């Protein structure tokens with residue numbers, strides 16, 4: 011039996027996709043404006059980058075035409091700064107007419123016509139974080155109805171300019187109001203960020219009952235420092251956060267910044283790898299009209315995406331923090347498979363890390379592994395096989411690993427699964443892995 015092709019691995023992972031149509035049974039995937047485009051409202055001097063319907067239409071075209079949609083990147087999410095400073099004569103929010111002359115309902119149709127979904131932004135409070143009209147308690151129902159009437163599919167509900175009492179009343183009330191519209195909408199809650207992100211201030215089991223996902227921690231910025239800080243906070247608090255996640259309820263460490271200015275290729279792979287391990291939403295914030303090929307390859311890595319979208323929806327954990335500044339992350343996956351990520355927090359040179367599956371608490375038995383970023387496959391592993399990885403500074407090695415006895419079964423599954431067999435295979439690059 012030869013090593014498995016990537017198509018066979020994908021076939022195996024995709025076979026158990028949940029059948030019921032509940033929302034966000036796997037983490038949402040898509041694109042959001044904020045990290046890259048912020049509150050740029052200067053359409054006169056910066057028409058390409060300002061928050062306007064053109065930006066969202068252009069991005070919808072790219073998602074639909076450049077292979078993103080087929081991979082699952084389906085939500086296109088407007089963040090702050092889309093609104094007019096005034097509600098209309100009926101008290102409804104309205105878009106700023108100079109930047110959204112067609113209105114949101116028309117933009118939603120444009121996006122739906124391309125097989126995509128529209129997300130929008132509002133804020134529980136007197137103002138949005140950037141000072142646009144907020145959604146006070148008395149405005150929750152009318153705003154939910156307005157969004158539904160426009161054909162919105164996802165709401166990010168921020169929490170600037172409100173107090174904890176308003177927040178604890180407002181977030182569940184919006185959940186009810188969205189449900190009452192009869193239009194299925196995904197609901198992203200920023201509540202945890204505003205109350206410290208941890209129990210006892212946040213009851214994650216309650217939050218999971220009312221929201222599909224939630225922002226736990228500070229906004230991501232375009233730097234490796236920011237990505238590292240987020241990974242560290244989520245891992246340091248994984249005992250509280252990891253059990254909160256599952257199908258329909260996700261921790262959100264914030265957007266993917268891959269393709270912008272702050273990350274090297276290794277760091278971009280590290281963000282993709284850790285977001286897959288953490289079962290995090292894969293919501294890019296970048297300029298899809300101008301994306302280099304290495305960023306595209308990382309964001310479109312089918313096995314990293316399949317790991318992120320595993321139907322069991324179990325968030326992974328940091329297993330080890332070594333004195334040598336190598337960290338090991340692990341996520342259990344369907345069909346007795348798992349993902350391992352070896353992250354280097356070093357700043358010197360590629361580091362040779364020695365380990366074995368037994369040291370990582372794997373059971374005795376025979377395994378095979380697929381190296382997610384090089385495309386090489388490693389066969390004939392058992393728990394005591396000595397493994398040596400060369401891990402670049404601030405980079406990762408990421409493995410999809412599965413018991414060897416499943417190989418034959420997997421090949422059969424492959425031929426049954428048309429969808430996965432249409433996916434093209436990764437081009438194998440020289441491996442940075444040796445098995446001694």
Ligand SMILES: *[C@@H]1O[C@H](CO)[C@@H](O)[C@H](O)[C@H]1NC(C)=O
Nearest residue numbers: 188189190191192193194195
């Ligand atoms: C509203 O909530 C009920 C009960 O959880 C659920 O069955 C239904 O699908 C929800 N409807 C919408 C539109 O969210």
Ligand SMILES: *[C@@H]1O[C@H](CO)[C@@H](O)[C@H](O)[C@H]1NC(C)=O
Nearest residue numbers: 210213214215216217218219
């Ligand atoms: C958290 O919320 C759940 C409801 O989802 C409730 O059963 C539980 O008692 C709450 N825990 C605390 C500590 O308040």
Ligand SMILES: *[C@@H]1O[C@H](CO)[C@@H](O)[C@H](O)[C@H]1NC(C)=O
Nearest residue numbers: 390391392393394395396446
């Ligand atoms: C595990 O694999 C190594 C080679 O990597 C081999 O020497 C050893 O005998 C194997 N152990 C078992 C229990 O199969």
